[in-house]
Amino acid sequence: MRDARGDVTRPIGARLWLSGAWLALLVLAALCAPLIAPKDPLMQDLFLGRMPPFWVTGAEPGYLLGTDSLGRDVLSRILYGARLALIVALVAGSLTCFIGATLGLIAGYYRGWPDRIISRFVDIWMAFPPVLFAILLIAVMGPGLVSIIIAIVVIDWTRFARVIRAEAMSQGAMDYVASAQVAGRTRFGTMLTEILPNVLPTIVALLTLEMGIAVIIEAILSFVNLSISTDSPTWGGMIAEGRTSVHQAWWVLVFPLITLFLTVLSFSQLGEGLKDRFDPVLR
C-alpha cells in the first residue's frame, strides 16, 4: 500500500538531491576539465595501453580508471566527455522544449485552426521512424555539434507538443480562465499569465527528461560514428571503442557506460522531483 502523501514524497526529496548532486558534479567536471583532469585526454602512449583501474593488480599509478587500447586516460576522457554531453543536453534540450512547448501551448489553448494545423503536422512528423530520420539528417548535413543538436530537436519536439497541448487544453477548460477573460484579458495574455504557469511544472519535468534523452541520442550517434570528429572525447565514442575490447579491458566500456547511465537517470529523477516541488497542488 502506498499512501500518496506520506510514503512517496519523502524519497522524492532524496532522489532530487542525489540526482542534483550528480549533475552538479558533472557541470563542475565539464567547466574545470582542464584543471582537474589528471592527464591530457588525447595523449596516446602505446606502452601504457589497457592498464586496469587502480584497485586491480598491474595498475599504473596516476591512471585511476585505467587506460584504453591507445593508452589514453579513461578518467580524463570521461571528464572531457562531460563537456559535449552537457552542451548537447542544455542546447538541444532547451531548443526542443521551447519549440515543442510553444506549439503545444498554442494548439491546446487556441484550439480551432491553429490546433488542426499543428496537430496534423505532429501526426505526419511522428510517422517517420526517429532514429532513421536523425541518421538521414546527419548524413545530409554532415556530422558535427550543430547537426546533432538539430537532429535531436527535429526528432523530439513532438513529445513536448503533444503533452503540453493536452495539458493546456484541460487547463483552458477551467473556470478561472473564463473569469480572466471576463476581467478583460486578451486571449494571448490569458495564455501567458494563466495557462503557462500551470503547465510549467510539466514543461520542467519534460525538459529535464529531454536533456537525458539528448545525452543518449548523442551517445548513440557517437556510437555509430556520426557525432563530432573522433578526437574530442565523447561518452558514446568511448563506449563504442570499449565494446571491441571488452574481454581484455572491461573498464574502457564500463566506466563511460556507468557515467552515461547515472547522468540520464539523474536528469529524469531531477525532473520528477522538480515537478513535485513546483506543482502548487502537490506541494
Added chain:
Amino acid sequence: MNSFLEVRNLNLSLKAGMPILRSVSLNVAAGQVHGLVGESGAGKSMIGKAVLGTLPRALQVTSGEIWLDGVNLNSLPTAERRKTIGAKAALIPQDPLTALNPSKRIGPQITRRLVDILGWQKSDAEARAVELLHEVHIPDPARVMKSYPHELSGGMRQRILIASAFAAEPKLIIADEPTTALDVTVQKQILRLIAEMQQRHDTALLFVTHDLGVVSKTCDTLSVLYAGKVIEEARMRRFFTRPIHPYSAALLKATPTYTNPRGSLTPVPQSVIDATEREVREHDMRASR
C-alpha cells in the same frame, strides 16, 4: 420596471446543429433578484455564459440579443464588449475548485479585476481586496491574500470568489449554483452572504439553481427553464400560489417549500415530462418552418 439585463429571443446551438437554448427571453431588473430554475442540463449555465461571453467553443449564438444596462452587447466590437461586460457583470461560479488559478496566490487574483477593469494602482487594489475579504467574513485577510487556493477550504474559496465578483462594483452578479459544490453545513452561510452582499451593493442578481426551496427565500422573480426553453416566467408570490405551466406545478409538488412544508413529495409525473418535451419539440418545429 427597467431591466438591467435583458435577454431577447436567444437561440443557442451546438455548432453541429443541436439546439441548446430555444428563444430564451429573460429580464433582470436593477437591484432585483431573479431566479433561474431548471433541472440539470436544462441550459442554465449556458445562459450565464452567453451573457458573460464565455461560451464553450462548441456552442454558438444563432440569433437573439443580449442587452446589458441599455447596451446591445452584440453591437459592440469584441474588445469593447469584454470591457463592458467586465465592468458591469461578474460571476459567482458553481465550482470554487476550478474557478481560482491553482498556481497563483489569492491576492493577485482579486486585485487583477481592479487593476484590469478600473485601472487602479496595485497598492490601492490590495487595500481594497483586504477590505472585501473582511466584508465576506474571512478571518485574517492578509494571510489569505498570500495563500494558494489549495490551502483553503471550499467554503473559503467560495467566499473569496464572492469578494472577487463584487470587487469592481458590477451592477449584475450571475450566481451559477453557487452552493452545489459545497458541504451542506456551509451552503446556508454562503447563501446568506450572497444575499447580504447583493443588498449592500445594490446589484441585480441572476440566481441560477435547481432548488426551488432556495428560490422561494431569495428571489423576487423567476424563470423556469426546461430543455433550453423558458416555460414560465413569474413573480415569486404568484408562482408559488398559482403556477401556470403543469411542469412548474409538478416541480412545486416535488419541492419542500412553504406551500408544502412537511407533506409528502410527489415526483414529477412522466406524463408531465412527456407533455413538456412535446411542447419543446413543437416549438422547434415552428421555429424551423
